[in-house]
Amino acid sequence: MRIVVDYDLCESNAICMGIAPEVFEVRDDDFLYVLDETPGEELRSKMEEAVRRCPKQAISIAED
């Protein structure tokens, strides 16, 4: 799976980072950095939670 972030929608609420800091990091520059765009399957449920709980619905999962 591939993590896709719409940076026009992202407002750096960092909910995603709260769920999976190993994949999402909001740094002190206030920008979101995706640390791993292709996380392993074991992270799927966390990724789905991040998609659901993003206040701006800015995250999606692409299956390439």
Place this chain on the structure above:
Amino acid sequence: MIVEAEERAPYDRPPLSKQLLSGAWELGDARLPVDVDALEVDWERGCRATGLDLGDRRLALADGRSIAFDGLVIATGAAPRHLPGSGGLAGVHVLRTLDDCLAIKADLDAAPGRVVVVGAGFIGSEVAATCRQQGHEVTVVEALPVPMERILGTDLGSLTADLHRDHGVRVRLGVGVEALEGGDRVERVRLADGSVVDADVVVVGIGVTPSTGWLEGSGLAVDNGVVCDETCLAAPGVVAAGDIARWPNARFGEVMRVEHWENALEQGAAAARRLLAGDGPGERFEPVPWFWSDQYDRKIQLAGRSGPDDLVRVVHGSVDERRFVALFGRGGRVVGVLGVNRPRHVMQWRARITESISWEAGLALAAEEA
């Protein structure tokens, strides 16, 4: 089956005081990405529930129908309070629905004007910020001397007032509204101290009350919301979620009703799971609540609990810089975190609050990280 009083397709509320009000977004941008067909649900819009018969397990609708149910999810939310005596004057608004937002926007777009926002809570403040950034002359009137004291305590409770003043919004604190005056349209706001603020548009943001009127006589316990147990259960086969649900959050030993976006999302899912668990014990819903408010270029985030009797400590940054992190302590633990433009810190402290970090350990950790 979903019974929904509003006519419109489901939409997200946070943009109503921000992007939709400013015009940065079109209507469609706020639509919730719900695949109604995939849900295979009978979704009835413009259909209001008017009564509940717990014994017969029937829901009464405004159109006269009576629907039998096995399971019921009550999520009828809350309705905005109006200023007494404000009916009839054009240009006076509350903000809860998309229609409210469009009505305010229509008034604002008519001409740059004088906007009075009554209530410096988060909705009122976001509306004030949006209007100010559109170039309107804005005055915020707040009855409390320290607007957010009930949530943030005395030291931090002037945060939103300070942000407004930073941006040229006039703030009148500690004074209520006596009357709204005008011919057909509002022309001025008369305050309780006798002073007058001229206004072309008035937006009233003085809070909401849970929409439980339709449940009177149903047999459900109603007390500032639908009373539920720790698992969101209100009665056998009946759950409640969102702004309307009042439930004991075991994590904080506190009965609460949470009016935030994320809680609606998470409690909805928890209530559904509780319903599906049937006669089983169900799981406690014990979140660390979280919300955000965007005003000007500041993102305010609050996680956990906070109140005027809590210990408060700014552990990072400074209030003067308008970029800081503050912790709230209660019963020997860190129970809440407030951040302004520090989202990473808020998330990290939210996790620590979830793990029940003690106040002393929290302060020590904060000192190490400073």
